[in-house]
């Protein structure tokens with residue numbers, strides 16, 4: 001099963017959207033295998049967003065993501081990376097489709113509520129940045145045969 005890293009950003013937490021994000025992930029059939037609330041240190045923020053360090057919005061992005069608590073998660077499921085990116089919607093909430101988290105709740109690219117890994121490689125990198133292996137919980141769900149045809 002594939003894993004992806006998901007994070008409700010500080011604006012999502014402040015606006016009471018933790019439950020909304022978790023609800024959408026759960027009802028899709030995806031499995032949450034790790035979850036914690038935390039405040040991100042500057043160093044972790046810079047590392048997490050290292051690919052953007054030359055961008056003009058980088059320092060604003062680091063300030064934003066360290067401005068309050070976030071809820072970090074590891075989400076597991078078949079094609080989890082792609083499926084969660086679809087649930088999350090386009091980077092700019094003004095352009096994200098209705099029915100996606102960003103499309104339903106946001107207006108500004110600098111306040112886009114939620115993060116989700118964009119590839120299997122970045123998922124692995126981000127999961128390792130935010131979680132130790134002992135924080136990831138392996139468990140069976142008896143309902144999985146009703147979510148996947150071949151389980």
Ligand code: IDP
Pocket residue numbers: 052057061090091109110111112115116118
């Ligand atoms: P993603 O979160 O959809 O993967 P990225 O392009 O990887 O989007 O950008 C990372 C984050 O940087 C975005 O989620 C958003 O918070 C922020 N960001 C991206 N582009 C802009 C911009 O043009 N202005 C301000 N912030 C931006």
Ligand code: MG
Pocket residue numbers: 118
């Ligand atoms: Mg990205």
